[in-house]
Amino acid sequence: MSSEFEIKQENLKKIFYPESLAIVGATKITGTVPNDIITNILRTNFQGVVFPVSPKERFINAVKCYKYIIDIEDQIDLAILVFPSSVCHMALEQCGQKGIKSAIIISAGFKEVGGNGIEREKQIISIAHKYGMSFIGPNCLGVINTDPTSLLNASFARKMPEEGSIAFLSQSGALCTAVLDYAQAKQIGFSKFVSFGNKADISEIDLLYYLKNDPKTKVILLYLEEISDGRELMKAAREIIRDTGKPILAIKSGRTSEGASAAASHTGSLAGSDEIINAAFEQAGIIRCNDIEDMFNTAIALTYQPLPKDNRIAIITNAGGPGVLTTDAAINDGLKLAQFSEKTTEIYKKSLPTTANIKNPVDVIGDARADRYHVAISQALKDENVDAAFVILTPQSMTDIDTIATEICQVAGHYDKPVYTSFMGEADVASGIKILQKAKIPHYLLPESMSKSLARAFRFSQRLNFKNEEVIKERKFETNKANKILNEAIRNKRNYLPEEEAIEILKCYGLPVLDNGLAKSENEAISIAENIGYPVVMKIISDDIVHKFDVGGVVINIKNKTESKSAYNSIITNVKNKIPEAKVKGIFVTKMIPKGEEVILGIKRDPAFGAVVMFGFGGIFVEIFKDVNFRVAPLNDSEALKMIYDIKSIKILTGARGRSVKDIGSIQDSIVRITQLAVDCPQIKELDINPLIVLEEKKGCYVADAKIML
């Protein structure tokens, strides 16, 4: 028996390659969606049979109509529903009865309108499941397949794009029409184009898996407004990239801090949804883009040109200034200026004028014509030290723009190295740009875009070439014990575990905690301190006090009995004065950690991605400096190490300005353990270890404070 996933994948084939389709709810009235759809299907020379279904028309556009879909004797592969939403369930039911497995529901008026719309959507989902059907939508623009064996424009977008290798999946119908318009102007073609609307049944994840096996698609673009199952999205992306090498680019709209809860924890307040998405996409290999132009700039690089083997670029320009700008941008983006070989230098010396600059960036100077460009580009591409070429042109009065463009296209075609171009200017260079676009040579308005695109292509190629040979370390966890403590707390309707209890949980996962004890009296405090051994730290423990320092609830570096007594009393007094109503459980006595670097580790639950781990520079100013980054849990050792090295202040840990090198390995171990804790114990809503004190190399690290929100 096939799984739901397999059923959907099978049904998607008929959505993209139907041999026959029915437009259910078709009408003759021009200017309406149903009529636009049938017109589009017929106009684009769909390679199959079309059956309009209309309760009152005998024919539409000279094609015979059927009153009900069940009246059609032929097999129908795909049903496109354009009836008003109030009757879609009836239409879908009949489709099911007829044995149709695939549908596109264009109609709006479902979940997106709330109220009855939500019920209508549930109804169509139920009908689809009953018959093993799959559908795209509802509330979508439709589906386009440019494959000449199909030529399906089952949408009401006016334009049918030209055939290409880029697949575009969008949650927004309105954006689709704009993207089609944009792409047409830039001569960018698509393989498949899908607006998936409410994704009540088929989601972007199903579509991604379908496109994984689509031979017509080389690059996948995704526009999302909300992510329902982030982990599945990451899994799909990882699999596609690993198995096929197809890049996935995504725009996720809504870069505001709406996801950042006003939580009690630092992690909660720092972990905005945007940061998490950045992290998740990075981990999954999805290239996150800022806007449509950014997305297409990168897409054309990945689609039309080979991936660079390394990051050494040659810049060829006919004006010095833009060459310098491009160099700056490239270095900023992590690229390098190639050092030309002696042979290249010789050839440039011989073939280029004496006033030309033959070092990288190569300035063929303002009066350069096609021949000079030819020499400069072809020799650069021949050079073993060059992995990619940027070609810049500024229109001077003698510049033969179209000829140069043609030359670039010709030269680029002979080498397996990427060539990107930037013809700077407006009207004068327009025809040259068209030549480049037609020949699928990426063109960019700005050198910065050129550089960013290549940098992304390079990082992507690195990712493809990375072989994960990591040996998984064995670690032991007391998951049952941790869950027992947590479940008990939940049973007692508690939503916060203070330090002494949080530490118990962390101990179960092998995190480095110090000897400690909870004292309920002055004498007990002294006794515990004596047992642990000085110096010690004393902290107030109360469910009503989250920021202990702020209320004078912490005393550090207690060296003897006298100080223990005094510390205990001063804490009690401070708290009584500042928060008299606080219920005090006791004083937590713990070994004092020697001085080290303070870092923060945290866990938060994201609605889309589940457990997310945070690491960064910590202490009480963590929310001011915000030098933190995020990953979706769980992480392995190499991912944890990368996470550590990705923070801005990493040099503080690796020994800057005379500071000692810190035990990064112990942080790495702690991260791996904490992510496993997050995955194993879903009761934990948020977890803060702030600070985790990191000592010198080989001396480990220690949890100095922790709290858990349930």
Place this chain on the structure above:
Amino acid sequence: MSHRKLNQDEIDHLIKNGCTASDWQSVNVKQGFNPINIKNVIFSGEVILGNYTGNFELFPGLKCEFGIYNCTIHNCSISDNVYIKDVKLLMNYNIEDNAIIYNTEQISVTSESTFGNGVEIEVLNEGGGRELKIFDKLSSQIAYMLVNYHHAPHFIKNLNNMIDRYIESIKSKIGLIGKYVKIKNCKQIQNVNIGPFADLYSVLNIENGTIASNEKAPITVGEGVIAKNFIIQSGSIVDSSAILNNCFIGQSVQIGKQFSAENSAFFANCEGFHSEACSVFAGPYSVTHHKSTLLIAGMYSFFNAGSGTNQSNHMYKLGPVHQGIMERGAKTGSFSYLLWPSRIGAFSVVVGKHYSNFDTSLLPFSYIVESGGKSVISPAMNLFTVGTRRDSKKWKNRDKRQDPQKLDLIHFDLFSPYSIGKVLKGMDILKSLYEKADKKQDFVLYNGINIKRLMLKTCRNYYNLALKIYLGDKIVNQLQNMSDNISFDNLKQQMLSISFNFEDWIDLGGMLVPKSESEKLVSAIEMGGFDTLTDITNHLQNLFNKYDNLSFAWTLGLIEQVFEIKITEFSSQHLLQIISEWQTNSLKLNNMILNDANKEFDSKSQIGFGIDGDSEIKLKDFEEVRGTFAENSFIKEIQSESEQINKTAKDLLKKLNSSK
């Protein structure tokens, strides 16, 4: 600026730089002049030069020295820090600081010119008779009056005289290129004044015009543009091979992509791409984007043309004599066709081809479709569509005018004394038609168009809904302005202190005014009550600012009509009824709008797509994806609005009850 003659050293230097002059004594220079950056220039006539030291970035990374290179200059005064290179002829211009001009064939003033001011364009009637004299401070209000009030010839004459006097002050033999203007790679610019910060590139041929650019709202004229006898006001963009002949382009208008227009005026925030316009008066926010669209002999505002829209203004054997009016907010569906003369009511949608002449001015918010060869109107059906609601919100937010001096005065209210006045009349008409119709009739005929008899009552009810909402909006607003002193007594007192006249309102080129005010203005101008255009503009501005007061006053008249009382008889019961009906009907309308998502009728109004008619979203609109561009943001807005209505009604009723 004090100038002096060139000294011999300077002349020698210039000659060494390859320059020649018909008479070096006619070349004057500013103190501190340095000839170093003047090369290969031919001087003739009276020339004044400034200082040209320093450099600037022509392209990112490409630095150039200020100066004048490879040009022929005749009778020009050229201020400081300009870059003028490769200009074959620059004649009779004053060029201000920091102008950049290169690779251009000819920029000249050939004789005394008014630079497009004073050109009479034949709007609305292709055969003439409604000439509009354009000038660079023309507002849509003045234009509207000039075009439409030919029944008052003295008024037209006096107004035109004022315009002529203004134009006289602009007349000159010397043109102006303002500071920071850029002119690049252009062919011919003749008798054109170019205001500061304008950007002209690859222009083909522009002649007899004014580009009234300024720093706050610069103008762009781009590649392939051909324009003759024109005015372009601040903040506008005309590019990509647009062709304009006898045209007025207002503020923040965008024209391009081979759009061609003649004898047409486009006011604030209009857009014209791909299509054609002939004898068009396009009031604010008129938009035409599509390749096969023709707008001809019509008056439009807040208008959206579907692709392939067409009209016909010809009368058999008599030529182009007809004209049409699409009142504010009207739209046409794809490939719709209208036969002029016709008049389409406000906020109506026209779909299909119509071969009869009709006037639906008193049936606003309607759907006009073609059914079996007949033109059929469904009054009020466009009240509760997504398109209408979105349009009404979007216009104000899309006012692109950056110029602090906004010439066109625009009111945006969907429900106003203008539209609701028509609704009221529409209700009477529908009632009368229903009472007179035979039950056997499927259709009734009204002003050349058919209405389904069965819909007469329903549509009248929908109009009533709009009326109640408007009334409630006004009263609720008035109450809320009382802050902590909300009471029936206070409201009544305010009402009694206002004198009002319950009359028709008109849409004066985007500004909504009582008809009597426009008549008063016409009379005053007829009688010579205004000396200058500025006086008239100030008067209009004052009137514009009084909108809230005037519209509230009109509402009092509406109350008298609706309740059949005198305002002195207005009671707290009436007030409670207004608020309660406002709440009920507003919620009803919102729910009906949400239901509109189901409608198959108008593809443009489907919420799921957000395509609201101007479907060509430009690149800059992609930036919306950075924010919270979500299909259901509109839904959420409506739902949140409903919540707010409930809350407001509850609060008000509580306060009113407690103040008794």
Place this chain on the structure above:
Amino acid sequence: MVTDEIQTKVKQVISNVLKISADELSNDANFIFDLGADSMQSLELVAAFEEEFDIEMDQEKALEIQSVADAVVFIENCLN
């Protein structure tokens, strides 16, 4: 008025408005799905019911009448 009577009248009204033979109308025919009425015609039907049965329907509720059966139930409730 009894249900059968109402149903007959409802079918007659629909037949007049949509120009379909009343005999072809099933008791549960959906205006849009089975009879091909567009949204405008759906409103016309409601207006016709109001006229025929001399009742007033709330505008919002009227939009929910989607079939012969819906109409019969609604009208019955109004009349009772």
